[in-house]
Amino acid sequence: MIRFDRFVVVDWSGGNDTGPKPRKDAIWLCEHGAEPEYLRNRVVAEDRLRALIDDAQALGQRLLIGFDFPFGYPAGFARALTGQDDPFAVWDWVERNLDDTPKGNNRFALADRINAQFSGVGPFWFNALKQDFTHLPRKDTRTGHGMSEHRACDAMAKGAFTCWQMGGAGAVGGQVFTGLAVLNRLRSEMQVAVWPFQKLDAPVAFVEIWPGLINSSVKSAEALGGIRDAHQVRLLARALSALPPARLAEMLDVNAPEEGWILGLGFEDELNAAAGLRPPPLRNDCFALPAGVDWTPVDDALAMLRDRLHTVVGQQDVALTDARGRVLAADLLAKRANPPHPNTAVDGYGFAHAAMADGDNVLPLVQGRSAAGVPYDGKVPEGHAIRVLTGADLPDGVDTVVLDEDCTADGAQVAFRGGLRRGANTRKAGEDMAVGQVAIPAGTKLRPPELALAASVGHGTVPVFERLRVAVLSTGDELVEAGAQAGAGQIYDANRPMLCSLAEAWGYEAVDMGRAPDDRDALRAILDDAATKADVILTSGGASAGDEDHMSALLREAGAMQEWRIALKPGRPLALGMWNGVPVFGLPGNPVAAFVCSLIFARPAMSALSGAGWVTPEGFDVPAAFTKRKKPGRREYLRARLRNGKAEVFASEGSGRVSGLSWAEGLVELGDEAADIAEGDLVRFIPYGSFGL
Incomplete structure (x- = not known):
């Protein structure tokens, strides 16, 4: 069975040098157990990879390095370009023909050159330069080039981009050219095997990975802040290192000799579980009592627990439909204002407040209306009114609404008395929740009201802690x-x-x-x-x-x-x-x-x-319907229920009387000190509901 000692994941970039400050859309590298590293360009990245490989080989360790770009193209491309079915023939061709410096490269010209060898238009497309290329279309107008749009693995990987797109959000075409050139130099100069094209019998393995397989874990981490690319390499390196060797061997058991494959495809649930954000475990001595402590008062015991315990579960994203009762793992920010636009709170007629007189008003009506989901497409002239229905966006030129019940209309005009304040019967955009505002704080246990709020501000999924x-x-x-x-x-x-x-x-x-x-x-x-x-x-x-x-x-x-x-x-x-x-x-x-x-x-x-934080039950004082003389030194909890506004307690305090738990509706809490309770004295009653029951 193949075993690896070290795991490294690289998020590649085909762009120019990104400067000294860590930023997104750059090259990021992370070895499991270390912090993500920002690499400003491919020269720096290649040097770092050489150092990692040299270090592993010097220590006699086996190293797996994952790169987030395709290692191959759809079947038939290698032969069309090089006359061979060998994917390494493509690697050699790209390395020979790519001119790459930190300030720029010829990837678009190279795609144009390749397209010229194919009939029709394509298969590559997208040009981000001002310079036009004869055979590289700026938009996807390709036709008749004869190549499949996706590799077999890309067709299975939901959201994966085709390797033919040379630029734009999410595109990988430029990464493939620049990445293969670097990997080809490394494999030819060092002891490296490339999966799945070669048997993994060298000290170092290059494998193709795709962070989209652990997107739910990445989104949960991203919600806590930081750069997405850094989260991706850190979490995927953690996931690969946490897999049992037998499971990793199963993922590596793939037959894709020309196109290549994405490691872990089909094992997304296991990768997400292995990548899950997990806090550090509790210390073995976290329950140790201070020296000399024997009998511990209840409040002291609770305080010690509160100070020593922390969240022990990981995080995941779940759909709103599955989120009831779950604990929110990060502040949920409003993606959209609520309401998103100014709207009307009633059925009536809308107009500009500036056109309203103090006495009786008669305003001509414009044709049409504004209804919820079907806004009026136009501007209401000043001095005119329009029919509006509850929840409808206020048309341009409307800032005030008069109720149906307060006016008379005949289809051509509407009459009503003045005196309405500006903005009457309307809602302002964002008056409930503004964009970017914390809608629900982390640690909240999600009930139906929170799910409604999450949906209203644009969330279909929420980051939650795994269920304890x-x-x-x-x-x-x-x-x-x-x-x-x-x-x-x-x-x-x-x-x-x-x-x-x-x-x-x-x-x-x-x-x-x-x-x-x-x-x-x-x-x-x-x-x-x-x-x-x-x-x-x-x-x-x-x-x-x-x-x-x-x-x-x-x-x-x-x-x-x-x-x-x-x-x-x-x-x-x-x-x-x-x-x-x-x-x-x-x-x-x-x-x-x-x-x-x-x-x-x-x-x-x-x-x-x-992850929900410490909870303290809420109780309230009620008159006692019982008498009791209590000794000092111990806090007591009596099984109790409320009848006629008073707290009754179970007839027996014997702890063997299980029926008292069912009879009761809560507990009466008696403090640590001595007490002589008479009927009518106030006692603290804590209903079962305050304990979450």
Whole structure:
């Protein structure tokens, strides 16, 4: 199997020297693990490529370099130009005949010279110079040249340009001429194999790539700012380096001996996944408690989590129709003003305010009307009016509208009383949202209102964070699947369906890892599996320090376990740690305690991990419909509901009473200090809805 040690991607340019300042539409190069490099012209680029190849060979490393221009032309071109079917014959011909300097080259003259050898007109077209060429049309007026418009791979690659176009936005014809000349010198002077024309048995491989295959990843990165070309080379180098060798070998298994091929074509989803923007992982010691800390107050525990957690998921672009519940990864700027043009807010008649008298007004009507989507094509003379319908663009010469109900019209004139202010019953262009304004800030969870706003300002897709994957695992020999036959001493696993449901209610992908027995090796295997499938692991049971508490024992063995003894009721032990780089939240095994700890700790923590930022539930004060004497030292959460404007609490505070979770509609939060609560005293009630349920 072919393996490479280093991966480099080059975004080529056929234009002139672009100066010392990094800019778009220039040459950019990036080796995976390094920052993108700006190369101002092809002389600099060729020197840099030689240095890279020399360095790799000196170190005995295998180097793959991808270039974003076609290595070949449609079948038949090589023979028509050189008399051979060999693509390298074309490379040799181009290198011999191209005159290229940092200040200019003869690529258009070369295309004219080639076209002269073909019948009809073409196959090359576009001329950006003032000088005319006999055989190179400025516009695509080609005919009868006998060549296919696309290579087989270009026809498959959505959005790929034909190699015959010599200039213009997105064109690659000039890049091919200037690029092949450089590559031909390098391959003839150094130990290089060119894919797919040669067996890759040399230390260096040249391959053809196309950043369009990872366009969704590039667009997400571009939304954060910077130069698109730099993002392209960085992300594609990352993607190629991240591919398993077997998968890369599969991508390289191509038979295209004359036309060439685009590496990764047909594997776009995998390339985008490998290129995805992923933040750095959490540190293994991120849950470490300060020295001497034993019992931790709830607010202190929450503050430590808030300070230590960050987004762990990558980014992607999704269509608006698939974006509900997703978290916006970058500020969404208005592409178009809303409204895009001044329009009318009502059905009525529009006119110029300057023509209105103080008393009764009678204005002649122009023929026609302005309706939503069908604007009036013309100017309304001053002193005239026109029929306008709600949402219609205001015609030129109209700045004020009178309501249908406030006027009389006979088809030739309209009569109404004066006194309207200038701009009455109209909307200004951009009064809701101006072009370039932040319509929706990054970190927003997209609801139907945000999707409507995104659509109204011109977005069909939005950059979002990948959905957080939450692996849910229950532990303990005493557990059996709900609905199964329970033996002596066994109980049904209530936590897993509850926690999976919570994860999905919060917009995450629940990954059900099942139940783990009280066997350390079995639990280790399940955790290993969960770490490959999820971004966070949520477990229940085994979080204390007993003989059968294997979860906490395994996390300690991994050197990333912290038992947070939270001053909280219900719930006390919270095992936090890292497993193969994935954060683990070890919840109590009791369903009530697991539920409360999920709402209070796991929900804001997972929100931070998902890119939505830290969330704090909103509560409000209501009179108590109960009495209670509370001891100091622990914060308490009582299952509660509102009836007649007062907070009732469940009859039993026992954490084994699962029915209380269903009975309740929220939680009453009692502070850390002692309290003596009488009926009618104000208590803080947090409805389930404030926890995202």
